[in-house]
Amino acid sequence: MTNAVRPEQTKYKTTDIVDFVIVGSGAAGGVLAKELSSNGFSVVVLEQGPYLHESDFSHDEVKVLQEDLLTNHPKLQPTTVRKTPKDKARLQRAFVYGRAVGGTSNHFTANFWRFHEIDFKERSKIGAVPGSTLVDWPISYADLEKYYTKVEWEVGVSGLAGASPFDPPRSKPYPMPPLPVKANGIIFERAARKLGWNPFPAPMAILSQPRAGRSACVNCGFCLGFGCEVKAKSSSLVSMIPLAEKSGKCEIRPNSYVHKIAIDERGRASGAVYFDEKKNVCLQKAKGIILSCNGAETPRLLLLSASNKFPDGLANSSGYVGKNLMFNSSAVSVGVFEEQTNDYKGYAVSRILHDFYELDAQKVGFYGGGGLDARFDMTPIGFGFGGLPPGSPRWGKDFKAALAHNWTRTFEIYGHGTSLPVQDNGFDLDPDVQDAWRLPALRMTYKDHPDDLKLAHWLAERSHELLAAAGAKQKWTFPIDEQQFSVHLLGTCRMGDDPQTSVVNSDHQAHDVKNLFICDGSSLVTSGRGQPTMTIMALAFRAADRIALLAKRGDLSA
């Protein structure tokens, strides 16, 4: 592991009162670190995971996926899962998130399309949805547009502006053309057009051309779950963190596990308490604290920071910390084709469609919307475990022959869509289970809103129509069950104007603590239709502007 800190790096003492401590270095934390340090603020980023680089990455599925090279460790950080508050939670892995500098942006698939206008004001348009706490955002698509553009140009997104008739308005084209099309994209595009749908080149946070000292994609085929060895994937690690360090005002401090926000006698955040690599307890002092841990660890940190002043957890006067968890509903259908597609080569998704973004609830009988894409995100071992059609032999010569035939002829149609916010869905502290640092473990409570499951089935039906139109020799859908596991962790500290029903305001400032900010997946008010990372990054660019303005005005120390 190349954990060694390079000598020229900026370092702060824990006793230095820096302008900002940012907890987490992922999609949001990386952007905030770069923006605030470039703006002259002193910044310490506390990241619980190690500082890995391209040379540490690997295509060894055991090392990366089984041993969690880049991700949270279920043995050190156990979680428990239950469906409703009445149930007893069971020890079970609830989620995967990035646990290294760069966070989940290291290993994501890199689908990077903008949310649409409807995602921000759906409640006003469709009215109340029974069983859901659906509300509008306090900001609109127009407020975020220029920040989406910043993500595309500064982080690096490949795509074709205007290719989708459903795309929201944009101020600038993409900085790079789409990546080379894959066979699954072509098959998808031809079949979708037969059905009258509007497929378009998928916008991806992967470089199609060399840019900013980073290589274009070399099509190795190890995207989902893996770090990119050539810096083509636009993670925080390669796009934002180097610029933050270059500013001379930012220290990235890995292996620093923050477990409490310190509060002064005025009820302001005064620093972040963390375990260093040797489990020593340290306190980094700061004028302002920004939490960008993710939709699970951010609410956990707030709940762990309960005190006499904040008995229900920090910034939790609303009781909304950890509530309204959303995942994005999904359905995965698979087709096997006669001709070889060799989709193991290259990134995952080259064509996508958004014809179903806004479904008419009166017609379909449920609330929601989404899209379809063609992808192949399986790596060899994963394919060996779960890539063959139902009823296939599980061992022996016929099993081997099926693997040999199907690996180069299989791809997935991925249906991605809305998750409705439900009050009881969320995270809190498990009363019985502790992590390796003897801190309460996360307990997840989650039961899909019935409409989310109906949407998943509906998207699977469209996927089957598409696979039939494409001439797939075999097709099936992975069972659509109630979800008990996710990688999209959204909505658990939602933003809003009303301190009674939200945790942060539209500046990402905690309603209860003036110098505490929260910006990550937990800030999202609705789930979008899948693929939240681009929106998280756009929010972070905007939050950095707002936070800088407040800090310069003196609002944080007032």
Place this chain on the structure above:
Amino acid sequence: MFRSVAALGATWTAAHWPAVVAAAEHARKVAVSPESQKWEFFTPAEAKEVEAVASCVIPSDGTPGAREAGVVYFIDRALVTFSVDDQKTYRQGLPGIQKRLKELFPDATTFSSATAQQQEAVLQSLDEAGAKNPPHRPRANFLPGSAAQPLFEVLRAHAIAGFLVDPDSDRRGNRGGVGWAVIGRDPGHSFQPPFSAIDKDYPGWQPVSSGKDANAK
């Protein structure tokens, strides 16, 4: 020797057979090197039985199988690294396989020396999960990893992983890349389009409104 190759399709075989043969030969050379003979967990007798079971999961039937890929070496190392929790499953489970063999075929001695038909019958009787398991989407923690699983289920997963793991890793599996060659995965880690005959002649994305019919074959 070629009995299962028909199932692979003539095109695939023509394109890949020389590579498969070359890879298999390389694997065999590696497999007999003194370094690879050291056992990190198994006794030699256990290793022999494990290899025989793995070889039933992915047989050497005209193309390389678990044996040529060195899967038993992968499992041996797995049991002192990422699958250390499964040690007991192997140590206590192997006599169970032997016991089942004796129940079904009183004259047989060890699983590894039993006939192919006898081995298949034993494993079929142990394959509780059966052939009709619904598919599970691959996810991050993909190996059984729990002592609650019966040996056959763990060994099956280990055999697949050992056959298909990145051959450049230090896991001692997929020797010479034979597993990847069998499934038709090019050994490279960087590729340039066209990736297949399908994208070779693709004219490029066209908007529908241009009047050009991208569906035309």
